[in-house]
Amino acid sequence: MQPIQLQWIDYTILIAYVAFVIGIGWALSRYMKTSADFLTSARSIPTWVTGLAFISANLGALELVGMAASGAKYGISTAHFYWLGAIPAMIFLAVFMMPFYYGSKARSVPEYLKMRFDERVRALNSVAFAVMTIFASGISMNALAKLLNQLLGWNYDLALWICSGVVLLYVLKGGLTSAIYTEVLQFFMIVLGFAPVVYLGLKDVGGWHAMTHSLQGVAVDTVAAKGAEYAANAWTSAWQPLLAGPSHNPMGVDLFAMVFGLGFVLSFGYWCTNFLVVQRAMAAKNMAAARNTPLVAAVPKMFFPFLVIVPGMIAVALTAMPSKDYRIPPPVISQENYTRAIEAVKAANPGDPGAAASAVEAALGEKVHAEKLTSLVADNAKSQLTDTQIKAGIYNSIAAYDYDGVILSLVKKYCPAGMLGLALTALLASFMSGMAGNVTAFNTVFTYDLYQAYFVKDRSDKHYFWAGKVVTVAGIVLSIAAAYFASMYNNAMDIIQLVFGFVNAPLFATFLLGMFWKRTTGTGAFLGLFFGIAGSALFHAVTIAAGNPPGVKGGYLAVLQTFPSEMAQNFWLASFAFSACFVLTVAISLATKSQKTDEDLKGLVYSLTPKIKPGDVPFYMQPGVVGIVLLVVCVIMNFIFW
Amino acid sequence: MGLDIRWPIGLMFTLIGALLTAFGALNAAGSQALGININLIWGIVLLVFGAAMLLGAIRGSKKPPTA
Numbered sequence: 272m273q274p275i276q277l278q279w280i281d282y283t284i285l286i287a288y289v290a291f292v293i294g295i296g297w298a299l300s301r302y303m304k305t306s307a308d309f310l311t312s313a314r315s316i317p318t319w320v321t322g323l324a325f326i327s328a329n330l331g332a333l334e335l336v337g338m339a340a341s342g343a344k345y346g347i348s349t350a351h352f353y354w355l356g357a358i359p360a361m362i363f364l365a366v367f368m369m370p371f372y373y374g375s376k377a378r379s380v381p382e383y384l385k386m387r388f389d390e391r392v393r394a395l396n397s398v399a400f401a402v403m404t405i406f407a408s409g410i411s412m413n414a415l416a417k418l419l420n421q422l423l424g425w426n427y428d429l430a431l432w433i434c435s436g437v438v439l440l441y442v443l444k445g446g447l448t449s450a451i452y453t454e455v456l457q458f459f460m461i462v463l464g465f466a467p468v469v470y471l472g473l474k475d476v477g478g479w480h481a482m483t484h485s486l487q488g489v490a491v492d493t494v495a496a497k498g499a500e501y502a503a504n505a506w507t508s509a510w511q512p513l514l515a516g517p518s519h520n521p522m523g524v525d526l527f528a529m530v531f532g533l534g535f536v537l538s539f540g541y542w543c544t545n546f547l548v549v550q551r552a553m554a555a556k557n558m559a560a561a562r563n564t565p566l567v568a569a570v571p572k573m574f575f576p577f578l579v580i581v582p583g584m585i586a587v588a589l590t591a592m593p594s595k596d597y598r599i600p601p602p603v604i605s606q607e608n609y610t611r612a613i614e615a616v617k618a619a620n621p622g623d624p625g626a627a628a629s630a631v632e633a634a635l636g637e638k639v640h641a642e643k644l645t646s647l648v649a650d651n652a653k654s655q656l657t658d659t660q661i662k663a664g665i666y667n668s669i670a671a672y673d674y675d676g677v678i679l680s681l682v683k684k685y686c687p688a689g690m691l692g693l694a695l696t697a698l699l700a701s702f703m704s705g706m707a708g709n710v711t712a713f714n715t716v717f718t719y720d721l722y723q724a725y726f727v728k729d730r731s732d733k734h735y736f737w738a739g740k741v742v743t744v745a746g747i748v749l750s751i752a753a754a755y756f757a758s759m760y761n762n763a764m765d766i767i768q769l770v771f772g773f774v775n776a777p778l779f780a781t782f783l784l785g786m787f788w789k790r791t792t793g794t795g796a797f798l799g800l801f802f803g804i805a806g807s808a809l810f811h812a813v814t815i816a817a818g819n820p821p822g823v824k825g826g827y828l829a830v831l832q833t834f835p836s837e838m839a840q841n842f843w844l845a846s847f848a849f850s851a852c853f854v855l856t857v858a859i860s861l862a863t864k865s866q867k868t869d870e871d872l873k874g875l876v877y878s879l880t881p882k883i884k885p886g887d888v889p890f891y892m893q894p895g896v897v898g899i900v901l902l903v904v905c906v907i908m909n910f911i912f913w
Numbered sequence: 914m915g916l917d918i919r920w921p922i923g924l925m926f927t928l929i930g931a932l933l934t935a936f937g938a939l940n941a942a943g944s945q946a947l948g949i950n951i952n953l954i955w956g957i958v959l960l961v962f963g964a965a966m967l968l969g970a971i972r973g974s975k976k977p978p979t980a
Contacts, residue, residue: 283932295921689956
């Protein structure tokens with residue numbers, strides 16, 4: 272990635288943003304009087320704010336970068352994460368689960384588990400969650416520091432510590448409310464920062480139809496070049512390639528794995544149980560606001576594919592259009608390798624293109640497009656090209672893609688100074704909010720569910736307020752350590768994401784059974800969850816995706832099953848873990864006695880909780896009705912991109 | 914909670930919008946993207962958005978605080 276130069280206006284926008292987020296923290300600090308104010312916002316936030324914070328907490332930069340990358344790799348099918356996964360899960364959370372989270376007056380998701388089951392389940396969930404948030408926060412900051420280093424040439428350590436310092440400043444002062452408010456700010460930054468890029472990209476490619484036409488060409492070319500079995504609509508249709516089978520869609524998944532593994536287990540598992548997002552809904556003013564929060568969030572979420580996924584599709588379409596002078600960036604290659612490749616081009620014999628290509632590939636460590644390299648060698652033979660020109664020619668001929676670089680490459684291509692600062696600040700904002708969101712979720716769970724629950728009980732609220740601040744600082748420091756860990760080990764990110772998957776996949780079964788079946792016992796829940804996680808790890812250890820070597824990708828104990836792709840392996844793992852946890856929890860619950868009476872469980876289980884009266888809310892504003900409307904819109908979106 | 918979020922959002926986008934508009938107006942050549950003066954146009958959009966937020970905040974502060 273060639274570094275870019277920022278101008279004074281870009282820096283001004285950046286500094287303005289940083290000043291405002293720190294200012295928000297400062298302005299809020301005088302309202303922080305109790306631990307509840309600091310750690311849970313004491314149920315005081317208006318619905319539109321919690322709603323936007325709800326999706327914003329999830330919309331980290333990794334999501335922005337990753338969705339554009341997936342849009343390039345898989346096309347509109349990536350929207351399944353939104354239209355099949357997230358939206359139905361958010362509606363379910365709003366209509367069916369928020370009454371228990373909010374009505375139980377639990378201060379966190381693990382606390383709900385303690386009220387519903389017992390301390391063992393709470394401990395398992397809170398320890399796993401605490402570890403996960405620290406690593407998620409660290410991954411976010413590592414990615415940010417790396418980006419600033421590669422893009423702007425800033426020193427990695429300096430970037431990491433300064434950005435962490437900024438987050439620490441506003442979270443320490445204003446607690447969860449700071450994080451929520453800055454998440455709303457970040458939401459608008461992202462929408463307003465990236466909408467122009469999408470617009471310009473569509474304009475450049477010639478419009479939506481021109482883009483789909485180009486993508487169809489790409490699908491056809493892939494069939495010709497790699498013998499794939501794609502139809503022309505592999506990138507432009509969300510359902511047909513899926514229905515045709517794993518070998519017919521770029522994701523390599525089958526219908527069951529997509530609908531059950533992603534659409535149900537993984538999506539519901541994340542949106543309905545992850546305290547990072549649920550915490551924002553729990554900060555709402557009252558029950559109605561809490562139930563409306565995910566619904567409010569679902570509206571922009573429904574249209575986000577056009578903001579985050581379409582750029583990836585535009586990038587692929589542009590790369591296939593030779594007149595557009597754009598290509599999806601290649602992987603980062605060191606200057607020494609480029610120098611060696613330049614020498615290889617200069618020394619190449621135009622009459623022997625094969626040798627030239629091999630020499631350049633050996634120098635770079637990446638494959639090249641033979642025809643492009645041949646024409647480069649020929650051009651150089653005709654008229655001595657400068658080193659810069661040769662390097663550009665080599666750059667354009669590399670046949671490997673760094674999909675994570677797509678969104679930035681589009682920003683670089685279209686944004687002049689000014690807009691560039693806006694888009695980069697939006698990206699920076701979402702990275703920092705990734706750390707802030709995770710740290711505020713961490714400090715609530717650590718202070719209430721670990722520190723207060725097990726270590727230091729029955730002290731004054733002032734003590735826990737102070738503890739919350741200490742834990743915030745500790746959380747930031749641990750996140751920085753996690754960032755260094757992720758930066759040192761290439762596989763660290765893969766391993767961490769893997770472990771997240773192991774823990775998340777069975778979790779929804781526990782909540783589903785806990786909230787809707789009063790017979791679920793603490794022992795059943797604990798053992799079901801524990802063995803669900805263990806089962807995930809085992810499933811991973813004995814399966815592999817085609818083309819991957821056994822190791823961190825799986826199959827290191829034995830290879831009992833090979834999947835067409837990593838996504839397929841992930842979705843099947845989730846399906847398996849959910850089912851195992853579900854079955855075990857049911858079986859063990861039936862075999863054990865519940866420690867709780869019906870009276871204990873009132874307000875925590877569906878059958879023992881009085882139905883919420885709609886009150887004076889008009890019919891069309893009741894959560895159930897709004898949920899149905901949103902589902903219908905979601906179905907329509909699926910239909911349009913069928 | 915005490916601080917109406919619309920104030921900082923409104924202020925920030927008004928400020929950035931004004932900056933971009935001024936930059937786009939004064940440096941039209943350096944603000945081009947596909948033939949559009951994107952800084953000027955989008956700067957105005959941000960100004961409008963920021964102003965709308967501030968309007969909301971001002972009206973919100975006129976209402977008596979709800980119980």
